[in-house]
Amino acid sequence: MIKKITVRKGREKSLKLRHPWVFSGSLDLHGVERCAWAELVDCNGNFLAYATVNPDSKIACRVWSFDPADTPDREFFRKKIASALRFREKCNFAIDNVHGVRLINSEGDGLPGVIADDYAGVIVVQFLTAGAVEFKNIIAGLLFEMVPGAAAVYEKSDSAVLAKENLPVSDGLMLGKLPEKCVIEENGAKFEIDFVNGHKSGFYLDQRRNRDILSRYVRGRTVLNCFSYTGGFGVKAALGGAEFVTNVDSSAPALAQGAENMKLNGIDSSRFEDVEGDVFSLLRKFRAEKRKFDFIILDPPKLVQSRGDLNRAAKAYKDMALVALHILNEGGMLANFSCSGLMPRELFQKITFDAALDAGRTLRMVEFLEQDADHAWSLNVPESFYLKGHLMMAD
Ligand code: SAH
Numbered sequence: 001m002i003k004k005i006t007v008r009k010g011r012e013k014s015l016k017l018r019h020p021w022v023f024s025g026s027l028d029l030h031g032v033e034r035c036a037w038a039e040l041v042d043c044n045g046n047f048l049a050y051a052t053v054n055p056d057s058k059i060a061c062r063v064w065s066f067d068p069a070d071t072p073d074r075e076f077f078r079k080k081i082a083s084a085l086r087f088r089e090k091c092n093f094a095i096d097n098v099h100g101v102r103l104i105n106s107e108g109d110g111l112p113g114v115i116a117d118d119y120a121g122v123i124v125v126q127f128l129t130a131g132a133v134e135f136k137n138i139i140a141g142l143l144f145e146m147v148p149g150a151a152a153v154y155e156k157s158d159s160a161v162l163a164k165e166n167l168p169v170s171d172g173l174m175l176g177k178l179p180e181k182c183v184i185e186e187n188g189a190k191f192e193i194d195f196v197n198g199h200k201s202g203f204y205l206d207q208r209r210n211r212d213i214l215s216r217y218v219r220g221r222t223v224l225n226c227f228s229y230t231g232g233f234g235v236k237a238a239l240g241g242a243e244f245v246t247n248v249d250s251s252a253p254a255l256a257q258g259a260e261n262m263k264l265n266g267i268d269s270s271r272f273e274d275v276e277g278d279v280f281s282l283l284r285k286f287r288a289e290k291r292k293f294d295f296i297i298l299d300p301p302k303l304v305q306s307r308g309d310l311n312r313a314a315k316a317y318k319d320m321a322l323v324a325l326h327i328l329n330e331g332g333m334l335a336n337f338s339c340s341g342l343m344p345r346e347l348f349q350k351i352t353f354d355a356a357l358d359a360g361r362t363l364r365m366v367e368f369l370e371q372d373a374d375h376a377w378s379l380n381v382p383e384s385f386y387l388k389g390h391l392m393m394a395d
Contacts, residue, residue: 003038005029005061007048015040015048018380020063020107022051029055036134037064037072052112052131056166062112062131074138081142084109084376091373097121097149100184100193100205101374104143108376108384113165116143117201119193120184121151124201125174128161133170144175152176156201171196183264187212189235190264194257199229206339206387207232207299209372214297214335214391215240217366221294224248224286224327226279226320231258233297238267242295245272252276280316283323296324297335299389304340313340314351321355325394333366333393341386348388356394363392 007015011026022040035053040061042048047068051061070076084104085095093101097120104116106128113129116139123143127136140153153175162169182193186208195202211232219241225234228247235258237245249255255274262272275282279300286292298320303313321336328334338348356363369389371377377384 009043022061024060054130107381206371210369211236218242223295224293299337304342325359337389362395367391
């Protein structure tokens with residue numbers, strides 16, 4: 001018997017819009033336990049959706065299907081994964097054992113809490129909701145079977161969001177065999193991926209398109225790559241003909257991997273430097289030293305964790321852009337990013353404008369930037385759109 005859960009009157013509106021989240025306040029969860037497949041009904045008992053239930057999460061129910069005929073079997077997941085793969089193929093992402101591509105992006109692909117990144121045949125998966133954990137073996141097995149060139153499926157469920165769902169960290173090899181070294185190719189660059197020790201699944205594939213765009217504007221310029229991680233922007237900038245790249249990150253292992261990646265791409269060590277430290281203080285130090293750059297990239301980690309954080313984060317974004325503008329040469333470019341889903345693009349633009357006013361600079365827009373399309377988001381779940389950036393030129 002499938003468990004039925006009634007959605008409170010008036011609270012079914014978002015489900016009618018095919019939004020997959022139901023917050024605990026919209027349901028009567030008295031005595032309800034975790035459950036992999038419950039039927040959500042309205043107050044008249046009409047079918048609304050099938051969802052997984054996790055009373056420990058604020059988002060108590062996450063919808064997996066709006067079709068009353070669906071059941072959570074292998075065929076159901078095969079269909080969902082096939083649709084996700086088709087989307088990438090039609091968007092011209094190469095699914096092979098050479099490139100890096102996000103194959104499944106959680107709600108963006110109708111699989112809440114499931115992330116799958118393909119790094120040259122190593123599929124790194126994250127299962128971040130109770131439902132995703134429940135179905136993880138089926139999903140991993142299907143990915144291994146369906147993805148061309150798949151050599152291994154490795155689990156890396158270690159995100160901070162697990163705590164919000166009251167789920168344990170889980171990692172390790174699920175299927176296949178890991179290669180000794182995992183290197184992906186990306187628009188003419190090579191990157192070694194350390195998915196075991198790296199952040200997230202190992203690399204920021206979401207910035208792929210932006211790395212490529214920025215690399216077209218850096219020839220002969222000095223580039224300050226803030227929050228460089230393993231050197232994604234730095235490598236592409238050097239390959240794009242930048243005169244000199246300064247990578248800044250607080251993580252020594254990330255910088256070391258970044259230096260390896262420079263080497264992997266044949267970039268001489270005289271063309272870049274790595275500075276370990278806090279970006280906020282280093283920007284000030286560069287200013288005090290009167291050191292200037294032609295191109296500055298600001299790609300901080302997620303600064304807005306919850307709505308209550310927005311004001312504090314806005315100050316940090318502004319402060320960073322302001323100091324960056326003080327050390328940007330005339331005619332220099334600023335690429336300013338926010339990967340916080342809770343930061344609206346318009347507000348982010350206003351914050352940057354505020355910084356420009358205070359710095360006495362005029363910024364002209366060169367390109368709007370966003371997450372690459374394999375980080376799919378659908379119009380019914382706008383929350384899955386998170387990465388935005390502005391590439392601007394300062395007078
Ligand atoms: N631009 C990178 C991704 C950046 S992820 C890419 O395209 O691959 C954010 C990075 O910021 C992480 O590597 C983290 O180590 C670093 N970081 C976080 N807080 C920092 C701080 N205050 N100063 C310097 N680096 C910081």
